[in-house]
Amino acid sequence: MKKILIAIALFLSFNLAKAQDLVKKIPANAFTVATIKGDNVFKLMFVKDFNESFVGKKLLTETSKSLDKSFTSIEDFGINLEKNMYYFNQLSDSITYNCFLIPIKDAKKFENLIDSKEKKFTQQGDIRTMVLPDSTSIIKWNNNMLYFVTGSIKGSFFADSVKSARYGIKDIRFQSDDAIVADSAAVAVDSAYATTDEPMVEAVDAPVVEKVKVRKKSTAKKNTKKTVGTKKTGKKKTAKKSKKVARIDSDFEEAREFAVDTASAMTPVHGIVDEQYDTYQQERLEQDAKKKRLAFTWMIAQADQIFTGSYESIENNKSYTASLDNKAIAELWVSSLQDVYNSISPEFGAYGKAGLMKGYGSLNAKLFMDDKSFRISTGLELAQEQADAYKKIMNRKLNKNFLKYVNSEKALGFMSYSIDTKAYLEEFPKLMKQTYGSLLGGKMDEEIDLGTELFSLLLDEEAVSKVIKGDALFVINGLNTKDVTYTTYEYDDDYKQKEIVKTKKETLPDFLFMFSSEDHRLINKLIKYGVNKNYVSVENNIYKVLEKKSPIDIYFMIKDGIVFFGNSLTEMQGISNNQYNSNKLSKLHKQLLSKNNFSFLFNAKNLVGKVPDSEIGGEETAKKFNSTLEKMGNVYMKSNPIKGRLVSADISAEIPNGHENALKYLFSLIENAAK
Amino acid sequence: MKLKQFYKLLLFIVLIPFLSSCFEVIEEIAMKNDGTGDVVLTINLSQSKTKVASVMLLDSVQGYKVPSKQKIQQELNEAVAYLRKSEGISNVKSTSDFNNYIATISFSFKDVSNINNITKNILAQQKIKATNTSSYNYNKATKTFSRKYQAIGTAKTEFNKLKAKDKAVFNGATYTSIYRFESLVTSSTNPASNVSKSKKAVMLKSSIMDLINGKINVSNSIQLSK
Structure with a gap:
């Protein structure tokens, strides 16, 4: 019974905490959401520790100095540090909003922070608003949250004269008298705009979602040609065309033609070019100011909406909620790559509709820090079809026999990958078609089909996959020193030069590259050809590439269904005689290699002191080099298995011993770098 | 897998991190009492031949384009052709050894002042700004050989603009000048x-880093016995 009660209490408190989270204030159609999780951050480092850290002290003294106040703790800023802070943006066809939502603990403290003579804020109920100079952004807050918004108008939207006219904004270009007639028409509409706020509210209430927008774009495109942006170098042809349009417009608006504002009226109809240019400049400035005012009105409405409106929150977006992780310190979510591409593509022109990113869904990245490492985890949602294709391709594990040849005690690093060659060759044409088919706008569908068929016909996927199965491992098992000769000079009593040959030690990494192969016939034929043509020499089944230009020797051989390449003869001989020292694979390395389709690891520690000072460039450089390496833990990357439609990969960097956790280590790094 | 590409990648991973190399630049001038003489210029990259050979296989390294063997040979030939046309210069020869990466240019001059502008002009031809002004003079009457050398201030600042990685290339590089005479050197x-045991030659060895930084000045005035 007690347990149940506790469970209910926990559940309630969890819900309560969630209810207070500002995420509910983020609209469902937010495009990007970034989160910094205050509670997780300050679990790693207490606020007190932060204040006393180098970064914290710097932040506090700098803020104190610039605001002429005295802060001793970041808590003095009035921000609730135990809660999540958010950034999100919202896109529509006409404006982009960049917004921050920050939890407030003590509004008085926050007001104290921003309070100054020049900056005043207004209060309505418990909502306070401050407009930043130049009216480009707004800060709004109450006792629980702070909202910062800045908006930027999209040029492409106002290049569409029909749309811009709705907001009394006209497209200005540098041209002669006829334009003035056209101007008057637009100005007339302007006056109409002044009497009604409706269009703005409409735009704010329903920020247009991407899909709708793309459709709208087609009309916009036609018009952009006629009314070339705000460029002053309107080409003659376009200018003429637009004059025509302008005339029609002006006929249409004949009745209002007298509503010409004074600025246009003052413009001499047959003035000299300079004067016209000045007018043009002035008008352009006016239009820009109008756009800015419009953006400001929209921003105010948007901010009000966040505080008082009711709307669907991003919490209801499954893609978003699925991307979250309780343990992350920071998170980033982008609604869909396809949408990102489409949203910027109008600026790309005709390629906009191509949908190059078709099949790629939302993207997310998460940052983790704990007592052992930093980790960044990234994920990408695929369309079902694509995900299925990748699943087939990824359906292979690394050859277990490869693991024998990794010596974790010495290895500087490795890289492995395993894919199913057959599946890859079969799926590859489909994936290509999906990506490039849309790029060509469906014009070449037949040709692409033909190409992919031909590809399958020419290649026997099964046969190829027997020669190269699709898994490979590249490993550097330490460094090796060898003697190298070089020429230098000696001088006798008369300083006569004498050429002499000296030897020196050179350190080179020993690498080993291997891939699985079932069918050696082709490779054997190639080798035979190489031997006959003296490109390759052979001794005890180990082949040596005879390439004079190569600064290192390269050996290769085939053994137990594995093709090996390497630059150390001893290593190759060891493998050949089954004497290669195995069983030195660490648990981490084994996991990385055997569980993932792709893995990469760099172990800097195994490099410390292994390279002679003389080769790094002197003792001093070597010391720095080694101490940097010593501080580095393992750095590794891996791909995760596909889950549902999500492909993901992780990058981790271990922190060295003697540091409590990754965040504190990061702070110590910053402190060291600043010294 | 494209083997060549793989190979290049491999070299890149394996060798580039340690791209500090040793090379020698040697300038030898043999003066006769009548004011004529011979010059041998040598650049020897033999100590770094593994690295040079690797770099030569790459298209570019650390953002610099790597010249091909043909290009290097061509530039050497251009330098020779230029020398042949220069006043007072004769007997121009060059050698190049692409196994050990050693190249030499040798020639004779009528008067040592003939060579004063040569290096600068050759560098200018290759669109490289000279990093110093250097001039030689031999006074037959007083039997004094002198070299005036002035590092250009901008050389150091230009050099300091380079990335640490690029600067490291010059670590361990040396410059040696040897002047040889028929008469004995008195000072x-x-x-x-250093004056040789035979008293007939003077040698100066310095690191190229010290030259660039202006720590060492190679100006000298050598008095021969009359």
């Missing part, structure tokens, strides 16, 4: 220079 003013 040599540069304290860093």
Whole structure:
């Protein structure tokens, strides 16, 4: 019974905490959401520790100095540090909003922070608003949250004269008298705009979602040609065309033609070019100011909406909620790559509709820090079809026999990958078609089909996959020193030069590259050809590439269904005689290699002191080099298995011993770098 | 897998991190009492031949384009052609050894002042700004051989603009100048220079880093016995 009660209490408190989270204030159609999780951050480092850290002290003294106040703790800023802070943006066809939502603990403290003579804020109920100079952004807050918004108008939207006219904004270009007639028409509409706020509210209430927008774009495109942006170098042809349009417009608006504002009226109809240019400049400035005012009105409405409106929150977006992780310190979510591409593509022109990113869904990245490492985890949602294709391709594990040849005690690093060659060759044409088919706008569908068929016909996927199965491992098992000769000079009593040959030690990494192969016939034929043509020499089944230009020797051989390449003869001989020292694979390395389709690891520690000072460039450089390496833990990357439609990969960097956790280590790094 | 590409990648991973190399630049001038003489210029990258050979296989390294063997040979030939046309210069020869990466240019001059602008002009031809002004003079009457050298201030600042990685290339590089005479040397003013046992030659060895930084000046005035 007690347990149940506790469970209910926990559940309630969890819900309560969630209810207070500002995420509910983020609209469902937010495009990007970034989160910094205050509670997780300050679990790693207490606020007190932060204040006393180098970064914290710097932040506090700098803020104190610039605001002429005295802060001793970041808590003095009035921000609730135990809660999540958010950034999100919202896109529509006409404006982009960049917004921050920050939890407030003590509004008085926050007001104290921003309070100054020049900056005043207004209060309505418990909502306070401050407009930043130049009216480009707004800060709004109450006792629980702070909202910062800045908006930027999209040029492409106002290049569409029909749309811009709705907001009394006209497209200005540098041209002669006829334009003035056209101007008057637009100005007339302007006056109409002044009497009604409706269009703005409409735009704010329903920020247009991407899909709708793309459709709208087609009309916009036609018009952009006629009314070339705000460029002053309107080409003659376009200018003429637009004059025509302008005339029609002006006929249409004949009745209002007298509503010409004074600025246009003052413009001499047959003035000299300079004067016209000045007018043009002035008008352009006016239009820009109008756009800015419009953006400001929209921003105010948007901010009000966040505080008082009711709307669907991003919490209801499954893609978003699925991307979250309780343990992350920071998170980033982008609604869909396809949408990102489409949203910027109008600026790309005709390629906009191509949908190059078709099949790629939302993207997310998460940052983790704990007592052992930093980790960044990234994920990408695929369309079902694509995900299925990748699943087939990824359906292979690394050859277990490869693991024998990794010596974790010495290895500087490795890289492995395993894919199913057959599946890859079969799926590859489909994936290509999906990506490039849309790029060509469906014009070449037949040709692409033909190409992919031909590809399958020419290649026997099964046969190829027997020669190269699709898994490979590249490993550097330490460094090796060898003697190298070089020429230098000696001088006798008369300083006569004498050429002499000296030897020196050179350190080179020993690498080993291997891939699985079932069918050696082709490779054997190639080798035979190489031997006959003296490109390759052979001794005890180990082949040596005879390439004079190569600064290192390269050996290769085939053994137990594995093709090996390497630059150390001893290593190759060891493998050949089954004497290669195995069983030195660490648990981490084994996991990385055997569980993932792709893995990469760099172990800097195994490099410390292994390279002679003389080769790094002197003792001093070597010391720095080694101490940097010593501080580095393992750095590794891996791909995760596909889950549902999500492909993901992780990058981790271990922190060295003697540091409590990754965040504190990061702070110590910053402190060291600043010294 | 494209083997060549793989190979290049491999070299890149394996060798580039340690791209500090040793190379020698040697300048030898043999003066006769009548004011004529011979010059041998040598650049020897043999100590770094593994690295050079690797770099030569790459298209570019650290953002610099790597010249091909043909290009290097061509530039050497251009330098020779230029020398042949220069006043007072004769007997121009060059050698190049692409196994050990050693190249030499040798020639004779009528008067040592003939060579004063040569290096600068050759560098200018290759669109490289000279990093110093250097001039030689031999006074037959007083039997004094002198070299005036002035590092250009901008050389150091330009050099300091390079990335640390690029600067490291010059670590361990040396410059040696040897002046040889028919008469005995009675004095040599540069304290860093050494007079040979036979008293007929003067040598000065310095690191290229010290030259660039202006730590060492190779100016010298050598008095020969009359």
